[in-house]
Amino acid sequence: LVYVSIEGKIAGGIEIHATIRPETKKVVSDLQSRGMDIYIVSGDNENPTRYLAHQLGLTDQSYYFGVLPQDKAKLIQSFQKNGKKICYIGDGINDGIALKQSNVSCSLSGATSIAIDTAQIILMNRDLTQLLELFDLAKNLQKNMDTNLLTTIYPGAISIGGVFLFHFGVITTELIFYLSLMSGVFNASLPQFQYGDSGRTKLKEIGSEQAN
Incomplete structure (x- = not known):
């Protein structure tokens, strides 16, 4: 709040x-439809944080206000102890500890x-809709890895x-082994057929993973 004075x-x-x-509203709605819980964690006071949450269609239990940088990390830890996996999006100096946690x-x-x-x-691209593309890529990758695991375990057990x-x-x-090997190689190559060069370009547009 900025006060304005005239002649003192x-x-x-x-x-x-x-x-x-x-x-933002579309991204929040889409992520919620995928079963994800969305929270606002802000260092600002209650009124603007509540206003922002209500504009995004979030409940009063979905925002935290007046949170210090170290307390953001503690809040994330409490979620993680309850079995939640946290994806944190932040762009400020105060978000550094939370991003690391x-x-x-x-x-x-x-x-x-x-x-x-x-x-x-x-x-x-500074566009939050890239989050949706990121989750889609991650989901497809996990599905591909799970299928590869099955093509290894089942033929071996058989x-x-x-x-x-x-x-x-x-x-x-040996025939079962080589059929398993061929199916595994084919499945591992599916992302190349599905995305090709456009997939690599999309990953570059979304961002890059920093070295730890």
């Missing part, structure tokens, strides 16, 4: 509050040097069980 007497005040990026940390191009140096991922229970011969066992 208070004539009024100007309230300054955070503005909301045009894409989080499981995944993101910042924006043009943010403070502390935030950029600490964050694992930088959104180069081969071992087949040898002892059904008396598989060497040729049958």
